[in-house]
Amino acid sequence: MSLWHVLPDGERQEWSLDPFVSVGPLRFGMSSDETSAALGSVRASVRQHDPHWKIACHTYSETGLKLYFAANECLCGVSVDALRGPQVRADGAALVGRVPSELEQWLFDRAESREPFTELFYMPGAEAGSLTLGLVLCVQRAGDHLVTRPVFLPAAAMNDVYHHLPREAWAIF
Numbered sequence: 666m667s668l669w670h671v672l673p674d675g676e677r678q679e680w681s682l683d684p685f686v687s688v689g690p691l692r693f694g695m696s697s698d699e700t701s702a703a704l705g706s707v708r709a710s711v712r713q714h715d716p717h718w719k720i721a722c723h724t725y726s727e728t729g730l731k732l733y734f735a736a737n738e739c740l741c742g743v744s745v746d747a748l749r750g751p752q753v754r755a756d757g758a759a760l761v762g763r764v765p766s767e768l769e770q771w772l773f774d775r776a777e778s779r780e781p782f783t784e785l786f787y788m789p790g791a792e793a794g795s796l797t798l799g800l801v802l803c804v805q806r807a808g809d810h811l812v813t814r815p816v817f818l819p820a821a822a823m824n825d826v827y828h829h830l831p832r833e834a835w836a837i838f
Contacts, residue, residue, distance in 0.1 A: 669808035671748050671762050678728075678751035682760070684798045685820040688743045689751055691732070693819040695740045697723060700732055718831045733830050741822070742830045747805035747814040747838075755798055763813045765804050769793045772802070788827055788835055796823055805838040814838065 680689025687693065690703040700723075701708055709723035709732075719736040729750030733742030745753055747762045754760065758771055772793050776784035779797065786794045794801040799822065805814035822829035 669748070669806070671807050671812060674752050674759060674762075677749075677761070680751045680753045682753050682755040682798065682800075682817065684755070684800075685818075688745075688753060688817045691740060691743055693740050696738050697721075697732075697734055700740055704728055704730075715831045720831055722831070722833075731834070733834065741819060742834060743817040744803070744834060745815055745817075747812040748807060750814075753815060753817075755800070760800070760802070760813060760815045762807075765793075765802060765811055765813055768802050768813055786826070790835060790837075792835065794826060799823065801826060801835070803835060803837070811837070 682688055685693065691700055695703065704725060707725055707727055710726040711724040712721065714721045721734040723732045723734065725732065729746030729748070731744040732740060735741040745751060745761050750761055752759050752761050760768065772785055772795055775795070784795060784797055786796060788794060788801060792801055792803050799818045799820065801816045803814045803816050804811040816834055818826065818829060827835070
């Protein structure tokens with residue numbers, strides 16, 4: 666497998682999004698120990714704490730996840746690696762490792778059936794997000810291409826998405 670190889674969906678775990686509640690087996694509000702148990706007792710390969718943000722970031726390289734924990738040690742953000750993370754589906758759409766413009770169009774289409782200004786938003790780096798899914802469609806490099814690396818958030822984050830997690834959560838990898 667090369668550095669930029671994107672796993673096909675058939676080789677990924679399949680997860681479903683329950684907006685603001687869970688991403689696959691991970692429920693917002695879980696402790697670090699509970700998330701490890703939900704992932705099959707896998708432990709984080711890297712644990713970083715950002716004292717300014719009062720957020721801990723646990724990287725699970727084996728499963729292609731970065732999990733963010735608030736000061737009270739509750740899960741408050743899930744970032745899925747575009748190259749090797751699980752495939753997460755919402756309303757039947759695959760969200761991981763996709764062409765960003767195609768998923769942005771999907772969000773536009775969803776927004777048309779909702780009240781104005783209640784669905785779509787943009788981050789400072791022009792990443793599209795969904796207020797009803799608790800989702801930001803960040804991007805990640807795959808060779809000479811960009812593919813989607815979604816970040817999922819709880820309802821409490823929707824008032825100020827950009828400041829809910831440290832800036833590195835929104836960076837292009």
